[in-house]
Amino acid sequence: MPIWLVVLVKSGILLFVVITTFAYAMLAERKVMGWMQLRPGPNRVGPWGLLQPAADAAKLMLKEDLMPRTADPLIYRLAPFLSLLTAFSVYAIIPFGASSAGTWAIGNVNAGVLFLLAITSLGVYGISLGGWASGSKYPLLGSVRATAQMISYELAMGLSFIGVLILAGTTSLDGIVNAQQRLWFFIPQFVAFVVYVITAVAETNRSPFDLVEAETELVAGFHTEYSGLRFGLFFIAEYVNMLTVSCIASLLFLGGWNAPFGWTWVPGIVWFLLKVGFFMFFYIWLRSTLPRFRYDRLMAFGWKVLLPIATLNLLVTAVVVAVWS
């Protein structure tokens, strides 16, 4: 087979896996939240509710495609497309295993972290345009809030990567994972790890940072006016983004596919997926545990706490590397 065809097939498989993971992450969230609240969760469609995602997809697809008459038709349709495209695009460079054989990643680029930051920061366009183009009050408020929140936390997120880059000496994701063979970076970079986890939750607009959707005050925020599959696209993008930041956390801080305790008899991909799964569970756990932030505190927390901490962390890392390396 010509190599471009191999890449094409791999891309198709990867996208299929990502979408399937989204479907079952959503089911897992509803199940786990159900158990945490002492109720069974979805259990009617198929055994243990396993066919629930298929039922939801069929229902969303057959819904009427509504658009408020105040909306801007082109941008209203463009916004969910942009959200989805940026959410999918990140996986072009995420390695799921060691790249020596070139099997477990689509592209192994040497500017990996920069590519990640560039693509993930485009995600804010879908949300801000979607809320603005709806021509309605709640979506507008929600999208402006979302934009301010996402750009504020993106700053601290970008700075939390720098400690890792100093230690690894490369921006290639493959190189960063290989640099963690002896010591996973969440130990020397614990502060950066905590900052990253907090900003990751805020970037994906998940509870307790879900002010963007805030059902009780904004009635779902930026996607109030979206229904059917167009709402579904935002929903897919949100879960795929959760998966993305879980992958990044595993790659940059938890050693990627490196095995803990030298248990290398388990394949690397299994370790990687376990770490990603842990993060996804952590998300659900947060959602069913914590109440929502207040908006002024959210912004103050991002600018006055996370930003200086991340900067201090990178300076301390630089001092340690400069003096002892």
Next chain:
Amino acid sequence: MAPYAPVGIYLVVALAAALLFTGLPGLLGRRKPNPQKSDPYECGVEPTSALGGRFPVRFYLIAMLFVVFDVEAASFYPWAVQMHALRLFGLFEMVIFVIVLAIGYAYVWKKGGFQWR
């Protein structure tokens, strides 16, 4: 193949998938238009006022602060990757840079730029 060629192929596949999903609702959904359905949502009442009007200026300030600090954060990346080679020289350079950054940061803090009133 150059490292970015597979990335390009994947992006094309992702684009096709996103276009497919975006095109589906127009094809599959039934349509029963009705003037009430295309009202913008406002808790079930008639929209009381036009959209727009006054908006908190704080959001513009946040946007500007973001541009300023994000551009400065971007200059950390090349330095960070070369830190093992630059050693003390790189450290001093960056300490001076961070001090300049910190003066601006302290000024914005003192002026209440991070205060949400």
